[in-house]
Each structure stands twice: as structure tokens, then as C-alpha cells.
Amino acid sequence: EEAVxxxxxxxxxxxxxxxxxxxxxxxxLLALGQAQLRAGKREDARRAFRHAGKIAGRxxxxxxxxxxxxxxxxxxxxxxxxxxxxxxxxxxxxxxRALPPGDSELRAxxxxxxxxxxxxxxxxxxREQLIREATDIAERLGDPGTSAFVAxxxxxxxxxxxxxxxxxxxxxxxxxxxxxxGERELSLIGRVFRIVTLLEAAEREDxxxxxxxxxxxxxxxxx
Numbered sequence: 001e002e003a004v005x006x007x008x009x010x011x012x013x014x015x016x017x018x019x020x021x022x023x024x025x026x027x028x029l030l031a032l033g034q035a036q037l038r039a040g041k042r043e044d045a046r047r048a049f050r051h052a053g054k055i056a057g058r059x060x061x062x063x064x065x066x067x068x069x070x071x072x073x074x075x076x077x078x079x080x081x082x083x084x085x086x087x088x089x090x091x092x093x094x095x096x097r098a099l100p101p102g103d104s105e106l107r108a109x110x111x112x113x114x115x116x117x118x119x120x121x122x123x124x125x126x127r128e129q130l131i132r133e134a135t136d137i138a139e140r141l142g143d144p145g146t147s148a149f150v151a152x153x154x155x156x157x158x159x160x161x162x163x164x165x166x167x168x169x170x171x172x173x174x175x176x177x178x179x180x181x182g183e184r185e186l187s188l189i190g191r192v193f194r195i196v197t198l199l200e201a202a203e204r205e206d207x208x209x210x211x212x213x214x215x216x217x218x219x220x221x222x223x
Contacts, residue, residue: 001039003031003035003039004032004035004036004041004044007031007032007035008032011025011028011029011032014028022055022058022059023059025055026052026055026056026059029048029052029055030048030049030052030068030071032045032048033045033046033048033049033052033071033072034071036048037071045072046072049071049072049091050072050087052064052068053068053069053091056068062095062098062099062100063099063106065091065094065095066098066099066106066107066109068091069088069091069092069094069095069110069113070095070109070110070113072087072088072091073085073088073091073092073113073116073117082120083120084120084121085117088117089114089117092110092113092114092117093114095110096110096114103137103140104141105141105143105145105146108134108137108138108141108146108149108150109134109146109149109150111131111133111134111150111153112130112131112134112149112150112152112154112157113153115127115130115134115153115154115156115157116156118130118157119156119157119159127157127158128157128158130157131150131153131154131157131158134150134153134154135154137150138150143181144178144181145177145178145182145183145186147177147181148174148177148178148180148181148183148186148187149183149186151173151174151177151190152174152178152186152189152190152193154170155167155170155171155174155193164197164201167193167194168194168197168198168201170193171190171191171193171194172190172194173190174190174193175187175190178190184217184220187217188214188217188218191210191213191214191217192214195210195211195214198210
């Protein structure tokens with residue numbers, strides 16, 4: 001909450017500047033949105049990210065647009081269950097079109113995140129295609145953080161009764177890759193997937209043990 005107040009003050013000061021700087025304002029709006037999201041102010045964060053996205057468009061910088069798109073849709077917990085979010089899908093589609101072709105961490109993450117955002121739509125073939133492309137890029141890059149993100153995206157985008165048998169293995173893969181990359185939040189998301197799957201399988205002892213581990217880990221970032 002304190003970070004939100006300080007970034008808002010910074011933007012007020014920026015409004016008084018006699019030499020406007022879109023790059024500086026983009027950075028401030030991005031930081032404000034990140035702070036608002038972590039403070040539970042999701043709608044305020046979306047407004048900040050929308051404004052940052054417009055600036056990224058004016059600057060004609062695809063990487064900035066991709067970063068905004070990923071921040072609007074930072075992970076599984078930012079999507080409402082059962083709700084198709086056209087803002088997130090639109091930003092991700094724009095970012096994907098703007099990014100240069102070829103392998104990059106940003107492209108792999110945008111592909112995976114778009115597949116997740118399309119979950120609440122009649123688009124399974126498109127989700128499968130996006131995940132295949134993201135996975136191929138992540139494998140060629142060999143970056144643990146990107147691989148963990150794409151593995152998480154695969155779990156969400158293809159979640160359903162047919163994926164049940166693979167979920168414990170795949171959630172463990174997310175956890176291991178995320179911890180290798182030092183990505184604590186991705187590791188926690190992987191643990192949520194494993195907890196849910198163990199509950200579905202009625203594996204009560206393993207479920208209780210995973211919940212205890214999750215609670216210990218989650219106290220550190222205080223999310």
C-alpha cells in the first residue's frame with residue numbers, strides 16, 4: 001500500500017514536468033500497477049497497465065507491450081474462474097503480433113499466457129498449438145524460468161479430466177524448474193496444482209503434507 005502511494009505521488013510530480021518523457025511515465029505506471037496488484041487492488045492495476053500499454057504503442061516498442069500484457073495477466077490467480085477476459089486476450093494478441101519472430105523468453109511467455117487466457121473459450125485446438133510453440137521455444141532456449149512458466153501454462157491451458165494422470169508429474173516439473181530459476185511465485189503455483197490434484201485423487205496424507213509445505217513457503221512473500 002505504501003508503494004502504491006509513492007508511485008501515485010511520482011506520477012503526480014511527473015504531470016508537472018515541463019519535459020514529458022513517455023519512457024519514464026511507462027516505467028512509473030508499470031511499477032504502480034505491479035504494486036496495486038500485490039496490494040489486492042486488481043481493477044486499479046488494470047487501469048495503470050492499460051495506460052502503460054497505450055504508451056508502449058506510442059513508443060512502438062514491442063517488448064514493452066509484451067511486458068504490460070504479461071503483467072495484466074501475471075498468473076493463474078489473476079484470472080477469474082469461468083470468466084473470459086477480452087482485455088487480457090487483446091493485449092496478449094497485440095503483443096504476439098508486435099514481437100519479432102524467432103526464439104525469445106518474452107515470446108515463449110506471451111504464447112503460454114495467451115493459451116491460459118483462452119481457457120474459458122471454445123478454443124482447445126488453438127490452446128494446444130500455442131502451448132506446443134511455447135514449449136518448443138522454451139526447450140531451445142534452455143532457460144529454467146521460461147521453462148517453468150511454460151510448464152505452468154500447459155497445466156492451466158490443457159486442464160481437464162483427460163489431463164488428470166499427468167498433473168502430479170507436471171506440477172512437480174513446474175516446482176523443480178521454478179526453484180532452479182529462483183522463481184518463488186511460480187513454485188507456489190506449481191504446489192497449488194499438486195495440492196488440487198492430490199485432493200481430486202483423495203490422497204489425504206499427501207494432500208495434508210503438501211498444504212503444510214505450501215503454508216511454510218507462502219509466509220515469506222506474504223501474498
